[in-house]
Amino acid sequence: MSDQLTTDPSKPAQRMRAGSMTLTLGPWIVAAIALMVMPYIFTSNSALTIMNQMWITVVFALAYNMLLGQGGMLSFGHAVYMGLGGFFCMHLMNYIEDFGLAFPLPLLPLFGGLFGMGFAMIIGSFSTSGAGTRFAMISLGVGELIAACSVIIVAFFGGEEGISGDRTYGLPFFGVEFLKQIEVYYLISFWLMLSAVLMYLFSRTPVGRMANAVRDNPERAQFLGYSARWVRFYSFCASGFFCGIAGGLFAISYEILTEENLNATSSGVILLVTFLGGVGFFFGPIIGAIAFTLLQTVLSLQTELWAIYVGALFLATVMFFPGGLAGLMMMHVPALRLGKASGLVMPYIKTLIPGAIGVLGVCALIEMTFHFRHAAKGDHEMTLFWTTFDSHTVMPWLIAGIIAAVGLGVARATAPAMKEAWDEANTAGGAS
């Protein structure tokens, strides 16, 4: 326990200053405007679909980070709360359609959220009594149980084909029928902004601050008179609520929910997304969700092997940058404050660009190996980086190998200079 008493700037709790309930309006306004303008920049239908998916993942990842980043609870079955919220919304949607009730669609995610919270209250009542391994194992067990139930309890989960509905039922909402993708986009954006603001505010309430305290040192928090268990329980319920909202948005956007939305793979993906973005900062999961959705949609169009690259990226993040992408960005704040960030630009270019080229060379080798082994017999032609060549001749292998070796070699050679520049940029005062 002694290591937790020392001050460590890499620990999020000690970095984040306790603030008031007020919001710094700047970033939020920028985010809101960006959300409004995005459809005018990326007008195609597929771009809208990708953005919808992205924002839903953002809500989900933020909700997940309420547990992982802010509460220190690692959940391996969190897709359950999103999935259940979604399933409930779907049933509600069908129910309203059958009985012709007057119910505006934009309110639907709220009910998904309430259902998610209700379920989180049931599970949280026994799972939150401990953090760490015990909590992780219960979440895994519950996740597997619900995923298995989705095939058995056909009445609620619809078996293997899932349940589907139609969002354009009944009464239009102020003339909007949600027929078009763009209308759904704005609905999702609205809920994204609302939930993000609420989640941020939650992290600023006393409960949110206590969640940080309980994460870092539960014993000490209990000596101060707070029940660690109840603090965890509140975080868990709040997280369940926002997961349910994400589920409701998913139901509206895709109009179908299946077992896939509940299973262990989805739970794993959200852990990956959140950690990739960075658990130490509120905006980390947002970056993670955007980066991951882009990787998933863009990379999976280019190569069959995208999961290998994402997995390798994930492992590299855990090993070298446990702060994630957000942590990587925030590492540069001290240098910026000291006004020395400009000294970093050249070393970065010298090291990172050859490094990136080298990595691309390695990727090319991997792709060629894969093609060599698994392509249909006689199919020797492959296209990589806009060039078509024969994967069974020596030349491409040689070129890719040389590119990889040279790129990584240069990066390795210039790395000490970058380290030096980094140290220099983070040292206050004149030349040291």
Added chain:
Amino acid sequence: MELILVNVIDGLVTGLLLFMLSAGLTLIFSMMGVLNFAHASFYMLGAYFAYQISLALGFWVGLLIAPLIVGVMGAGVERYGLRRVHQYGHVPELIFTFGLALLIEELVQFVWGKNQMAYDIPDILNFTAFSIAGNSIPAYKIFMIFISVGIFMGLLYVLTKTRVGMIIQAALSYPRTVEALGHNVPLIFMGVFGVGTALAGVAGVIAGPVLGTFPGMAFVLGSIVFVTIVIGGLGSLWGALVASLLIGWITTFAKSYNIAMSDILNGIGIATPENLSDNMFRDLWTVTSPQIADILPYILMVLILIFRPAGLFGKRES
């Protein structure tokens, strides 16, 4: 009666197989305090390596060499991966092994493709050992039982009777003191990690021909192994054994006896509703035990965690 005996043997095979995985996992847990999510991935690697070796040199060489390779890989993961992540705390360690599990599965698909490998029982063991009331028991099952029991005995002997075992046990509980006495504790940890993963490799080698060698095999068994050591009590070798056998028998018996939920409910005096298809709980009424056999361990684990958080044989609160 005969059927019960057959099921007992089947459950024993499943249980002992689980035990080979959970023994290594529980050793690693008591050492590092971290559940190794990639443990089942090493089991899968064992099966694939053994398959590849058996193509060239035969099954028996594979049984010897594949676990060695897996053990060396495991030790490498500990040395160059986990030890590095260790400084960041437990949660990143857990996430690291999780990411490793994903990556290994992708790599296996990359190298061997998505199809099941033709990894078969060696001819010399491909006969019927004996039969019980018409149910034949393959010799390979008996072989599996013997291998697992042998490994358990060996492990128990090494851990409790030899000097190395004493040092390991001491290092598990008081690493600093053992280090002060002049032992290289990081090396011990690396060794235990290697042996644990090698055990998983052995399990993979002998289970591959029976359960199938395919990229999903780690996923199928992975979470059940955690369930096993959580039920048994984290860090307890005996607990792992008891829980493995328990889970093996529960799932085997649930699968072979078709007990319907409606029979149980009728038995305790609740009558079946008349129009079942309209009833809200119709799925509850039609559930049968083979259907829920695979989720029984999870139910058991959640119950154990609620009522006895330390597990059956666990000593300390995790």
